[in-house]
Amino acid sequence: MNVITRWTALGGAAAVLVGLTGCAGTASASTSVAAKAAVEPLVLYAAEGFDSVAAKAFTAKTGIPVKLVDDSTGPLLTKIQAEKNNPQWSLLWVDGDTAFAALDQQGMLAPYAAKGDFNDVGKAIIPSDNSYTPTGTTVMSALIYNAAKVTTVPATYDDLLGSAYAGKVGMNDPAQSGPTYPFVAGLMNQLGGQTGGVAAGEAYLTKLKANGLQVFPTNGDTLHAIETGQIDFGLIQSSAAIGEALKVKPTADFEPKIAYLPKSTLLPSVIGIDKGASPVQQAEAKKFIDYVVSPEGQAVMLTGDPTGDSLFWPVVTGTKSLPGLPAFPTAYQSIDPAFWGPLQSQVVTWFESNIK
DSSP states (O other): OOHHHHHHHHHHHHHHHHHHHHHHHHHHHHHHHHHHHTOOOEEEEEOOTTHHHHHHHHHHHHOOOEEEEEOOHHHHHHHHHHTTTSOOOSEEEEEOHHHHHHHHHTTOEEOOOOOOOBOHHHHHHSOTTOOOEEEEEEEEEEEEEETTTOSOOOSSTGGGGSGGGTTOEEEEOTTTOTTHHHHHHHHHHHHHHHHHHHHHHHHHHHHHHHTTOEEESSHHHHHHHHHTTSOSEEEEEHHHHHHHHHHOOOOSSOOEEEEOOSOEEEEEEEEEEETTSOHHHHHHHHHHHHHHTSHHHHHHHHHHOTTTTTOOBOSBTTOOOOTTOOOOOSSEEOOOHHHHGGGHHHHHHHHHHHTO
């Protein structure tokens, strides 16, 4: 039921009560309407492995119902744009601040300064207008490879263009996978900065395709391709790569190992509020954000997907990452989401037409 329908129904109920009980009934009906209007379902669009457990824990703590719409980041962003004139979401929670910077520039996010105790990495991610909030971070990409078949591991992105890697490298589709556009943008930023990066990145990816690059929808699909021998190397999110290495028992045919090519791009998980949501939903959304960046909420996030998205480096002080997660990388780059975010549609469209 949408907000207009909800108020219409409540108003009709109040009118019936007035007719039945007179003035005393009017006061009672008004109280009832106010009480019911104080809580609305919080609609959470999310692409995190821990989103379901976090939503359930939040509801159990606050009594605020959460309607979770869980999907890959690409389809969720497409859905948000399609609903631009009639938003159906309250909160968006996905990987990559580039998407949020683009939404912010379109005037679609409601600012909120979360009450979390952020560490230095977290503080550096929070934008000056508080239009979105980081909840953790990974890097993109990690190079996962099958050590049972591989004898030579690349040390640079240029190495992947060599004949030793022809047809053996895979990556995710940035139209589907939330972590992948920031990776592509980071690659472009590394190769040519903000002035020549798009052209340099397109040239590199074109060469990589000519060397047999294979594109799969998301982290899981790229991992499956490595497991089944379609490829030997995958450029995927660090949490997915680390999770694979932790959960798979090495065999003579498959032994996943991880390397990092210089430089990995910092990839935060980020949450933001729909500016078009009702005042009640915006107030509930602020409570949800404060919850997930609280010690209690962070603990829930760490349990939700222990061999996947829960393998994040915390941006909140006092939160300890899961055992098995290596130390936070020191050699990484942060890209400017305000610059690269608005270019996402252009870059992804080019990728879909020329690389996929």
